[in-house]
Amino acid sequence: MSEGGQSLRERRRVETQRMIQAHAMRLFAEHGYDATTVNQIAHAAGVSSMTVYRHFPTKEDLVLHDGYDPLIASRVAARPAGEPLVRRIGRTLVETTRDVLGPAAGDRPSPERELLLARLRLMIDTPALRARHLDSQYATQRAIVGALLGEAPDPEAEFRVWVAAGACLAAMHVALTRWAREDGRADLPGLIAAALGAAFGEEFGRDSGGELGEGAGGDAAGGSGRDAGEAAG
Structure with missing residues (x-):
């Protein structure tokens, strides 16, 4: 996915989303989707739960979001x-x-x-x-x-x-x-x-x-x- 023309702020937002999503997918694979909490994902990603919800309004969005x-x-x-x-x-x-x-x-x-x-x-x-x-x-x-x-x-x-x-x-x-x-x-x-x-x-x-x-x-x-x-x- 090309990121040409994106502002620095937008690039950082996308990088944060990808980082959080990568940690979420790893935890889902290790522990199961239902057994993994947003708090656990936030801790693994080194961000607050509020930051996770700002980028992904629901737990389902951590899986479904792709931005394509x-x-x-x-x-x-x-x-x-x-x-x-x-x-x-x-x-x-x-x-x-x-x-x-x-x-x-x-x-x-x-x-x-x-x-x-x-x-x-x-x-x-x-x-x-x-x-x-x-x-x-x-x-x-x-x-x-x-x-x-x-x-x-x-x-x-x-x-x-x-x-x-x-x-x-x-x-x-x-x-x-x-x-x-x-x-x-x-x-x-x-x-x-x-x-x-x-x-x-x-x-x-x-x-x-x-x-x-x-x-x-x-x-x-x-x-x-x-x-x-x-x-x-």
Whole structure:
């Protein structure tokens, strides 16, 4: 995740968040999510409980927070406007995942990859986190819709974008779950691309359906949404 253009204060805030989250994930792995308290996390991180809550308003946020939504939104907005929606959104998700995980250092996975794998395992195994994860996914969907439509969307275009974004994220969720259950052995960006290909066809909807413009493929977006929903089920 690029931090170019961030102020010193913002960089320090992000560094503090990452440090607290790293300690939280270690304690969750050692003692279990339910058995670990925010006070224990604060002590391990060398900060006050108030500082933890300032960065993570709830205990669940220590697992769910990643801060990637603004990056996804800016990238999806920067792709060609005439690109089919599912391709525009899907390729953004694949490319952003690849960039966020970063390259491995020799035989050692990147810290971001290890953190994501630990977070996903907790989300899968902890009922309270599974429920909150839906809220997190909805926030990402809303960020994508906002980036593509702006402040005064046409209702029909808005509907198509919500469908396409939701379906792409559903396909990505299936890939993330499989990746975590297989201990992160697969190439995650490739697995996400495969899930999107299964949902939308080769190259994520190579047909003309799904653009924002007039007459764009509402049927293609809606049909793809149904396929992704079946895969997620």
